[in-house]
Amino acid sequence: MRAFSQLLDDIVYTRSRNTKLKLIGDYLKATPDPDRGIALAALTGSLSIPAVKGAAIRAIAEERVDPVLLHMSRDYVGDMAETVALLWPTAADGEPELDDGTVRISDAAERLATASRMDAPRVLAGMLDHLDASGRFALLKLATGNLRIGVSARLAKQALADAFGLDVDAVEEVWHGIGSPYSELFAWGEGRGAQPTTKDVPVFRPFMLAHALDDARVSLDDYAAEWKWDGIRVQLVRTAGQTRLYSRTGDDISGSFPDVAAALDIDCVLDGELLVRGNEQGADHHGGAAASFNALQQRLGRKNVSSKIQSEYPAFVRLYDVLFDGGEDVRALPWTERRQRLEAFVPKLDPGGFDLSQLIEAESFDALEQIRAGARDAAIEGVMLKKRDSAYVGGRRAGLWYKWKRDPLTADCVLMYAARGSGKRSSYYSDYTFGCWGDEGELLPVGKAYFGFTDEELRWLDRFVRTKTMERFGPVREVEKSLVLEVAFDSIHLSSRHKSGLAMRFPRISRIRTDKPAHEADRIATLRAMVT
Numbered sequence: 035m036r037a038f039s040q041l042l043d044d045i046v047y048t049r050s051r052n053t054k055l056k057l058i059g060d061y062l063k064a065t066p067d068p069d070r071g072i073a074l075a076a077l078t079g080s081l082s083i084p085a086v087k088g089a090a091i092r093a094i095a096e097e098r099v100d101p102v103l104l105h106m107s108r109d110y111v112g113d114m115a116e117t118v119a120l121l122w123p124t125a126a127d128g129e130p131e132l133d134d135g136t137v138r139i140s141d142a143a144e145r146l147a148t149a150s151r152m153d154a155p156r157v158l159a160g161m162l163d164h165l166d167a168s169g170r171f172a173l174l175k176l177a178t179g180n181l182r183i184g185v186s187a188r189l190a191k192q193a194l195a196d197a198f199g200l201d202v203d204a205v206e207e208v209w210h211g212i213g214s215p216y217s218e219l220f221a222w223g224e225g226r227g228a229q230p231t232t233k234d235v236p237v238f239r240p241f242m243l244a245h246a247l248d249d250a251r252v253s254l255d256d257y258a259a260e261w262k263w264d265g266i267r268v269q270l271v272r273t274a275g276q277t278r279l280y281s282r283t284g285d286d287i288s289g290s291f292p293d294v295a296a297a298l299d300i301d302c303v304l305d306g307e308l309l310v311r312g313n314e315q316g317a318d319h320h321g322g323a324a325a326s327f328n329a330l331q332q333r334l335g336r337k338n339v340s341s342k343i344q345s346e347y348p349a350f351v352r353l354y355d356v357l358f359d360g361g362e363d364v365r366a367l368p369w370t371e372r373r374q375r376l377e378a379f380v381p382k383l384d385p386g387g388f389d390l391s392q393l394i395e396a397e398s399f400d401a402l403e404q405i406r407a408g409a410r411d412a413a414i415e416g417v418m419l420k421k422r423d424s425a426y427v428g429g430r431r432a433g434l435w436y437k438w439k440r441d442p443l444t445a446d447c448v449l450m451y452a453a454r455g456s457g458k459r460s461s462y463y464s465d466y467t468f469g470c471w472g473d474e475g476e477l478l479p480v481g482k483a484y485f486g487f488t489d490e491e492l493r494w495l496d497r498f499v500r501t502k503t504m505e506r507f508g509p510v511r512e513v514e515k516s517l518v519l520e521v522a523f524d525s526i527h528l529s530s531r532h533k534s535g536l537a538m539r540f541p542r543i544s545r546i547r548t549d550k551p552a553h554e555a556d557r558i559a560t561l562r563a564m565v566t
Contacts, residue, residue: 045185058194059194071215074194085146205219238278239269254399259394261391262438266282270294291333294351301360354418366425445480451467466519522543
C-alpha cells in the first residue's frame with residue numbers, strides 16, 4: 035500500500051504529463067503482480083468494489099470524527115477521501131491488523147470486494163485504523179474507484195505502453211477482453227508471454243476523434259462534410275454471436291440499450307451516434323427523426339430498461355463509419371472507401387435500429403458555413419469535416435478530422451443561488467444557479483453553470499456571493515437578485531422536471547453583465563421561443 039500511496043501523492047503534486055507517465059511506468063515496472071494490475075485498474079477506473087459507497091465512508095467517519103468538523107473540513111479540503119484520511123484517528127490500542135509497510139493493495143481490494151454491503155464498512159474501518167494518512171487516502175481512493183488525481187484512463191494505458199515498449203493502440207485493442215489484474219498484458223510487456231488476442235471476443239477499439247476547427251478553413255475537395263449529431267458516440271461490436279455497445283470511454287452500455295444490441299445480427303464493428311427517435315414530422319433534409327439529447331437522457335445510466343421505457347424512448351444508431359466489415363479489418367482504408375462500404379452495409383441492417391448519417395452537399399466552404407448557421411434541428415450539434423483519404427486511427431490526429439460546432443445560443447439571466455465548488459475550487463462559490471423572469475413577474479431557475487469564467491472573474495463572483503448573501507440553505511447561498519450573467523448554451527428543451535419548464539444543454543457563463551439591470555434580463559417566454 036505504501037508504494038501505491040506514494041504514487042498517488044507524487045501524481046497529485048505534478049502537472050507535467052510526461053512526469054505522470056514516468057511515475058506510473060516506474061511503479062508498474064517495480065511492483066509485482068497482482069498489485070500492479072489492481073493499481074492499473076484503479077487508475078483506469080476499471081476497479082469495481084460495489085459494497086463501498088461514498089455514503090458508507092461518510093457514515094463510518096462520522097462515528098470517529100465530529101460530524102460538524104468533518105463536513106466543515108470537507109468544504110475546505112474539497113475531497114471527502116482526503117478529509118477522512120487526514121482526520122481519521124489512529125487506533126490507540128491492539129495489535130495492527132495490517133502493517134502499512136507490507137500490506138498489498140491486491141489483498142485490500144479482495145477483502146473489500148468479497149465483503150457484503152453490510153460488512154464492508156466495518157472491514158474498511160478496520161484497515162483505516164492501521165494505516166497512516168497517506169495509506170488511508172490511497173485505500174479510500176482504491177475502494178471508491180474515484181481517484182480524481184488528474185490521470186485519465188488513456189494516460190494510464192499510455193504509461194503502461196511506454197514502460198514496456200508496447201503500442202498503446204494495441205493495448206486498447208485487447209484491454210476489454212482481459213480485465214484486472216491484467217497478468218497477460220504484463221507478461222506480454224515483459225516478454226514472458228505472447229501478445230493477447232481478441233479472437234471471438236467483442237472488444238472495444240479506440241475511437242477516431244476530431245480536433246476543433248476554430249477559425250481554420252479547409253477545402254471541400256479534400257474534406258467531406260457530415261452532420262454532427264447530438265447524442266452519444268457509440269461503437270457497436272458483433273462477433274461470435276455476441277453484440278456489445280461501447281461508449282466513447284470504452285464502457286459497455288449494452289445493458290442500457292438491449293433493443294439496439296438485439297437489432298444487430300451481422301458480424302461487424304461500426305461507429306455511430308446513439309439517438310432517440312423523435313417526431314417523424316420533424317424529419318427533413320438533415321436526416322431528421324431524431325429527438326433532442328434530453329430524450330436520450332431518459333435512458334442513459336439505467337441498468338434495467340423496461341419495455342415501457344424502450345417504447346417511449348426508442349433508441350437507434352445513426353452510423354458514421356465501419357471499422358470491420360464482417361471479419362475484415364477496414365480501418366486502414368481511406369475514408370472514401372470505408373464510406374462506400376458503409377453505404378452498402380447499412381441496407382442489410384434493421385432499419386428500426388440503424389440508419390446512415392447523411393453527408394452535406396455544399397459547393398464551397400462559404401456555402402457550408404451558411405448551411406451550418408441555419409441548422410437548428412434539436413439533434414444537430416454542428417458539422418464534422420473528414421479528410422477523404424484518412425484511415426481510421428485511434429485518438430486525435432492533426433489534420434484528419436475536424437468538429438465544427440454550431441454557434442451557441444445566449445440569454446441574459448439573473449444569478450439566484452451559489453454553492454461551493456470542489457477540488458481546487460472548494461474555497462470558492464463557483465457553482466451558480468440563474469433564472470429568467472416568468473409570466474407573472476417571478477424569477478424562475480433555468481440552469482446551473484460552473485465554468486466559462488476566468489480565475490479573476492471567479493474571485494469577483496465569489497466576493498459578490500459573500501457580500502450579497504440573503505439566505506443560507508446548508509451549503510447553498512441565496513443572493514441578492516441584482517447580477518446579470520450572459521449564459522451561453524448549445525440548445526434548450528422543454529422539461530417537466532424543472533419549475534421553469536425548460537432545460538439548457540451545456541450552459542456556461544460567457545460574460546458578467548454589470549452594465550445591465552436585473553429587470554432587463556430575459557424572460558421565460560424568450561427562452562421558450564428558442565426551444566427546438
